[in-house]
Amino acid sequence: MKTVITSSGENNSAQFDKRFGRAAWFCVFDEETKESIFVKNTNTNANNGAGTKAAERIVDMNVQKVISGDFGPKAKDLLDKFNVQMVIVQDNDVTVQEIIEKLKA
Amino acid sequence: MSYKIAIASGKGGTGKTTVSVNLFKRLNERQGTKVQLVDCDVEEPNDIIFFCDAEVIDVQEVSQKVPEIDSEKCTFCRKCVEYCEFNAIVVLPTVSFAEINPTLCHSCGACSVACEDDAIIKYYKPIGAIHYYKTKENNGLAEGKLEIGSTMQTKLIRELKKKISDQNDIIIYDAPPGTSCPVVETIHDSDYLILVAEPTLFGLHDLKLMVALVREIGLEFGVVINKVGLGDNDIYEYLVNEHIELLGEIPFSKEYASLYAEGEITGEIPETIHQSYTEILDTLNLKMMHHEGNHHFKW
Structure with a gap:
């Protein structure tokens, strides 16, 4: 199962990005292989629809779970439609690695 | 005047x-x-x-003209997605899904120009x-x-x-x-x-x-x-x-x-x-x- 964690940087030690549609990177963590790859979000500066585009990307990558700070209504509708689980983490000071550790546990 | x-x-x-x-x-x-x-x-x-x-x-x-995608005709080529300046269109070829979000759509008509499969339907929304x-x-x-x-x-x-x-x-x-x-x-x-x-x-x-x-x-x-x-x-x-x-x-x-x-x-x-x-x-x-x-x- 694949999980996306919104990240402010390109590696596991980067800070978790609480924004969903405008997160800098998406960390795609594979729970079977325990490996993570980083995908750049190309819509961080979009005028409109950043959340929608992020949700489209998530579904396209066949991800089942997303961890972010919050989800806007349009992104939420789309993720719901494809049964992607949304997990809200409100910690400001947490790295991607720390979230991955919790997933492994 | x-x-x-x-x-x-x-x-x-x-x-x-x-x-x-x-x-x-x-x-x-x-x-x-x-x-x-x-x-x-x-x-x-x-x-x-x-x-x-x-x-x-x-x-x-x-009213404004609002487009909708006819998923019977749509070939999921994503050309309309590229044309849309407002990120209003979601097309997912893997799951045969195509949808226009009317709250993001500005009714510019670019998707109709982009579509080669006649899959964009227009309706009027007040x-x-x-x-x-x-x-x-x-x-x-x-x-x-x-x-x-x-x-x-x-x-x-x-x-x-x-x-x-x-x-x-x-x-x-x-x-x-x-x-x-x-x-x-x-x-x-x-x-x-x-x-x-x-x-x-x-x-x-x-x-x-x-x-x-x-x-x-x-x-x-x-x-x-x-x-x-x-x-x-x-x-x-x-x-x-x-x-x-x-x-x-x-x-x-x-x-x-x-x-x-x-x-x-x-x-x-x-x-x-x-x-x-x-x-x-x-x-x-x-x-x-x-x-x-x-x-x-x-x-």
Whole structure:
């Protein structure tokens, strides 16, 4: 199962990005292989629809779970439609690695 | 040809509506001049509040074309997604999913141009209405009223302005607050722009934004300072330094504010305020007379 964690940087030690549609990177963590790859979000500066585009990307990558700070209504509708689980983490000071550790546990 | 006067401000609550309605009613005192007031603040049109005997004479619905994707015909090529400037289209080939989000769509039509499979269907969605009122004074009032939830202010303003007869001698556009697209749509083709400002820190800040905008568009404009006596004098210094014409000043008056709250902004108003409008009107008269095409005016 694949999980996306919104990240402010390109590696596991980067800070978790609480924004969903405008997160800098998406960390795609594979729970079977325990490996993570980083995908750049190309819509961080979009005028409109950043959340929608992020949700489209998530579904396209066949991800089942997303961890972010919050989800806007349009992104939420789309993720719901494809049964992607949304997990809200409100910690400001947490790295991607720390979230991955919790997933492994 | 009508002489078009737009009233805008940048900051909200400086007195656009007060100045618009006052000018409209005062221009009525000039015999034979046809004036129409157009409330372009479509999110919250409130000029009508000050015309207690106005009668609705017509209501016209305004719609936008909204596209939808026919997933039977769609080949999920994603060309429309690339064309869409507003990120309104989601196409997921792997799950044969294609959808346009109507709240993000600006009805530009690019997706129809992009689609080679004839999969874009259009339907009409109401965005608001144009209300026409007969008023005791002049050629009446027209206003745009945006549908709750719609984000198509600019389009509604454009449609509203198109409907206003060019047979008027003068058209007054009461603009929405701010400096964004709906304001640009309201003011861009005006012959003269009145910026209503207040002598406060926020008032000056937003006036500067507005001046930058109107200089970019290239409009002739002047400033009316409302609520004089509040705040400080920085705004005067700014106007002098920028060589901006001060059309008039309206003193701050608690008495006038209470009259306003009762819906009375033009009748029994304090003499000083009445006098301010007389001065503004005199200046406006000169502007209109110097305007090319002024031979239409019957002064």
